[in-house]
Amino acid sequence: MKIEHLNFKYKKGDRLVFDNLSFNLVQGKIHILLGRNGGGKSTLLDVLSGLLRVDAVILNPIPKNEILYQIQGVPILSTIKGKHLAELILCASGQYKSRDLSPEMCSELFNDHREWEKITYLWDQQYGKMSPGERRWLTIMLYCMLDKSLYLFDEPTAGVDPYSGMQIARFIRRLQEKKGKTVVYATHKIQDLNGFKDYRVLVLDEGKIVVNEDGQHWLQACKKEKGPFCKRIVALWENSSSNLI
Numbered sequence: 230m231k232i233e234h235l236n237f238k239y240k241k242g243d244r245l246v247f248d249n250l251s252f253n254l255v256q257g258k259i260h261i262l263l264g265r266n267g268g269g270k271s272t273l274l275d276v277l278s279g280l281l282r283v284d285a286v287i288l289n290p291i292p293k294n295e296i297l298y299q300i301q302g303v304p305i306l307s308t309i310k311g312k313h314l315a316e317l318i319l320c321a322s323g324q325y326k327s328r329d330l331s332p333e334m335c336s337e338l339f340n341d342h343r344e345w346e347k348i349t350y351l352w353d354q355q356y357g358k359m360s361p362g363e364r365r366w367l368t369i370m371l372y373c374m375l376d377k378s379l380y381l382f383d384e385p386t387a388g389v390d391p392y393s394g395m396q397i398a399r400f401i402r403r404l405q406e407k408k409g410k411t412v413v414y415a416t417h418k419i420q421d422l423n424g425f426k427d428y429r430v431l432v433l434d435e436g437k438i439v440v441n442e443d444g445q446h447w448l449q450a451c452k453k454e455k456g457p458f459c460k461r462i463v464a465l466w467e468n469s470s471s472n473l474i
């Protein structure tokens with residue numbers, strides 16, 4: 230999928246969010262999308278998902294029903310339980326039958342007994358009583374059980390502890406390693422890169438993708454950029470004692 234010459238401004242906005250932005254996604258890769266607050270990461274995911282129609286050349290578009298989009302802050306009825314959320318996400322896709330749902334069906338995603346204990350606990354827990362991090366862990370785990378061509382995650386580890394964040398990275402990594410899926414992962418946490426082996430880094434700055442390089446070359450590319458955002462990313466990556474963008 231390739232986007233060329235994307236210019237975009239919200240109707241009620243007073244500035245360009247994208248300024249002749251062009252980039253491509255590489256099939257079967259995890260793309261870590263870094264950018265500042267208000268830089269346009271969520272808007273770009275809206276464009277990729279087809280939620281936002283824009284005037285740009287989109288080559289090899291992926292059909293909407295082949296895209297999974299994890300949007301931030303979707304309101305969910307607080308009284309539904311984990312198992313009902315599983316039904317909502319998995320059965321609505323048509324890929325699972327409600328009678329087949331159980332915590333056991335998630336076990337192929339798990340590495341240790343703690344994850345097993347967590348899903349068993351959350352399965353019968355009301356959504357409103359789960360912590361925000363638990364909600365996110367459960368939702369993303371369920372999303373990773375669906376079979377799609379493109380997965381868009383918007384800050385999947387926001388408000389998640391480092392251990393659960395590592396589990397979320399493993400769920401997402403599995404999509405790529407076992408199924409060859411394409412993923413876009415927007416984040417503010419540069420340390421999230423540590424959860425992946427085979428990835429590309431996209432840096433969105435001043436309305437453009439200024440870096441689009443693989444795991445071996447992104448730092449070099451970032452160093453060539455003059456903008457303060459890229460300089461900050463480089464400094465944080467090279468100084469592991471502080472790693473929040």
Ligand SMILES: Nc1ncnc2c1ncn2[C@@H]1O[C@H](COP(=O)(O)OP(=O)(O)OP(=O)(O)O)[C@@H](O)[C@H]1O
Pocket residue numbers: 239240241242246264265266267268269270271272273
């Ligand atoms: N519906 C809207 N109408 C007008 N302006 C909007 C709308 N949605 C977003 N914006 C503006 O567009 C810009 C990009 O927003 P976006 O949510 O894509 O940024 P982001 O990079 O995801 O930010 P964050 O890192 O804080 O989540 C921001 O300046 C935001 O205020």
